[in-house]
Amino acid sequence: MNLHAGHRWLRVLRTPTGRTAAGLVLVVLVIAVVGPAPWSGRANAVDTTNILAGPSAEHWAGTDNLGRDIAFRVLEATRLSVGLALAATAITVLAGLLLGTAPWLLGRRAGRLVSGAVQIAIAFPGLLLALFFAVIFGVGATGAAFAIGLAGAPMFARLVQTLVAGVAARDFVAAARVAGVGRFRILLRHLLPNIAEPLVVNATIGAGGALLAFAGLSFLGLGVQSPEYDWGRLLYDGIGVLYINPAAAIAPALAVLVAGLALNLLGEAVAKGFGMDALVGLPVPAGSPTDPASKRAAAGNARSEAEEPAGGSAGEPADDVVLDVRDLTVSFPGADRPVRPVRGVTLTIHRGEAVGVVGESGSGKSLTALAVSRLTDAAGRVDAERLHLLGADLRAPDSAGQRRRLGSSLAMVFQDPASSFNPTQRIGRQLAEVSRHHHGRNRREAFARAVDRLRAVRITDPERRARQYPHEFSGGMRQRAMIGMGLMGTPALIVADEPTTALDVTVQRQVLDLLTAIRAADDVALLLISHDVAVVSEVCDRVLVMYAGRIVEDLPTERLTGEALHPYTRALTGAVPRMDSPLDRPLPVIPGRPVDPAELPEGCAYAARCPLATQRCRDEDPPLRRHPSGHRVACWHARPAAPDDERKTREAPSAGEASPPSAAQASRNSTVQAPSASAVETS
Known part of the structure; x- marks a missing residue:
């Protein structure tokens, strides 16, 4: 429960429904606790001279076939009826938690088997499952408790699976995984506390359902057996004399109705008080010195020139290499074939170096960072020729080390x-x-x-x-x-994935200054992912430009604005508004849309949007290779910007269009205005 749980419970009790339900539940619990003491004698006293008597001042609900007072028997049966219902609810919650958290604890394959078994069990009606388990465990109170508890477990397990999956996608869980916390510890400390409230709500409602189900089994003769009795057993006995004394059946039925209604109303009130109305409808029965910036930039340039292209020899990493990635590929299952949102990424980051990654949403920036951090979705497959952090292979199986x-x-x-x-x-x-x-x-x-x-x-x-x-x-x-x-x-490496997107400009400046200071003080490497080219230009020594899952250009930061060789890089920097931009002209944009990772073209993925594209671009995908200027680029027409390139970029039509898009349409496709990563990128 969170900090405001106590206030929420008070809010529940302030509503008329909450007060009424809480009062009824309190009365039922008091009777269940103290019930047998004051009236046990009268409930079990046999009076053969007053058999099957009707209601009277002495016997409010009449007597049974042995002359025992039915009203007192109903009161005494409260303890067994409520106790068995709560026991069945506890079994439902425990079994549901075990089944619901198994996919998280066991991993993808074993978890899929558990999920499949749960889905199969849900397909059967709850009453049919209860009867099935009743036959297995046998008739009687204990067997009925297990039968009803296990019959409600599949629906509760599915609820737990859904809630765990939602919380597991949150950043604080990913942070715990990056910190090396084990799955079981994450479950206890991070997942369960954040789903406790909806589970309490549904368990409360499920208790009412378990009470009704238990009465039903006893009525069918599969629950409590004589000489013990609960409300269902009393109802069964009362039906036999319905035409002689209707009150014999009405009294236990009324007790079941009031107790069940009180538990369900309390669950409804708790749900509304906790703001979880959507869950109510679920069918659940339960410091080193600082180097000058110029020296860092020069070192970054030299390192960039020393790296091998993506298709070349991996070579041996230098002693100061923090992160060494060669030919990284991330794929997910697709309808016809695997989808590869990251394709052959190669990068090296050295101590104290800051490397920025820029690109439109869906280009694979964040997914590359998640793959390096071992945070990809369970369905994703990460392959690499080399994936080393401080010389340790990150492809090794998960272990404490x-x-x-x-x-x-x-x-x-x-x-x-x-x-x-x-x-x-x-x-x-x-x-x-x-x-x-x-x-x-x-x-x-x-x-x-x-x-x-x-x-x-x-x-x-x-x-x-x-x-x-x-x-x-x-x-x-x-x-x-x-x-x-x-x-x-x-830490030797800080991976910052859009760390300033959700912050205002002043706080953004503070966070960037902090990252820069940490990097300078402790010689920490920084991998900064951002849509903001200006931020990357200010903080980083080197920039990796990604498009359609590939690095299309790797260049020093000081060359980004005026010496970029790839048309896409120039389009990105050209789309950044400047103070001297003419007010009477539309802002530069990148026409068209990024390619779908599931439908990659044969040649260069940027060819349909590139003003310099030729037939070779559409037929052959250019490799990332060293250009005479010194940095790496993947383009058949790599060259410095020509005078008319900006005009061509603005006028080039997008794929499938007869004319350039309007300013409104183009602005929606602009890199600098894309607010968040794509669904594939953040999986």
Whole structure:
């Protein structure tokens, strides 16, 4: 439950429905707890002189075939009826949690088998499942409890699977995975606390359904057996004398109705109080010194020139290489054939170097970063000739050592600071988790380290802030705290995926300055992914331009604006508005749309939008190779910008169009105005 759970429960009790339901449930529970003591004697007293008597002042609901008072028997049966219903609900919740979290814990293949079994079980009616399990476990109270509990487990398991899948896609779970936290620990600390409220709501509603189901089984003779009795058993006995004494059947039926209605109304009220009306309809019965910037740029240029092209020899990495990627491919299952949103990416990042990655949405930027961080979706397949972090092979199977290496050497900064932290845990505890898990620090030492890291990322009053929840932080503070989490270890590489997109300009400047300062102080490498060419130009030494899953140009930052060789790179930089842009002319745009990764053309993927494209471009995909100017480019017509290139870019029609798109249409396709990554890129 989160910080406001107590206030939400109070809000539930303030509504008329909530007060009524809570009152009824309280009465039922009190009767169940204290019931047998005051009236057990009268409920079991046999009076053969008063058999099958009708309602009277002495016997409000009459007597049964042994002269026992039916009203007192209904009151005494409350404990067994409610207790068995709650036991069945507990079995439903426990079995549903085990089945629902199995796909997360077991992985893709075993998890798929569990999910398939759950879906098959859901296809059968709940009553049929209950009867099936009743036959297996046998008649009686214990068998009926297991039968009803297991019959409700598939629907509860599907709910858990859905909720876990939603929370598992959040950035704070990815951050925990990058930190090397195991799946079971993530489940207990991050997933379950964030889905507890909807589970409580549905378990409450499911308790009412279990009560009705239990009464039904006892009525059919498969539940509680004589001499014990619950409401269903009393209803069964009352039906036999319905025409002699109707109250014998009405009294237990009324008890089932009131208790079931109270539990269901309470579940409805809790759902509305917690703001989860959509879930109610679910059919659930349950420091080193700083080098000058000029020296870094020169070193970056020399390293760029020393790299091999994508199709060439991989070679041996230098001693200062932090990340070495050769021929990285990421594929997902498609309707006809695998879809490859990342195709043959090769890059090398050295200590202290800042490398930027730019490109339109869907170009594969974020997916490349996720593949490096081992955060791709379970359905995705990552292949590479080499994928090394500090010389360690990231393609190796998951292990404690692998997780420890990632957690200590790699820091990930996500796009949305609001989803970067678990909302149910304090900031300091989340930062301290990294130190406790990887560095063996105790609780006090880890918390002190967390406070120190918050101070290092320029958060004022870090001791107080460490004890606050994420919602008490502003967006910029959350982003800085996220960077602080990455600094809990000794990271050699920071991967920042659109770290300033959700922030205003002032806070954006602060975050970028912080990343620059960290990189300079500790000689940390930086991989910065952004749509904003200006941001990358300001922060990075080298820029990788991606299009359709490939690196189409790799060049030093100072050459990006005036010396780019690829038409797409020039189009990207040309689409950035400038202060001296003529106000009477439309903004430059890139006509057409990016290609679909599932329908890649035979030749150059940019050919349909390129003003310089020839037939060779449409037939042959150019390799990424060294140009005489010094940097790498994948283009058959690589050259500096010609005087009329800007005009050709604006006038070139998009694929399938007879004329250039309008300014409104083109602006929607412009790289600088694309707000977020595509669905494929963020899978």
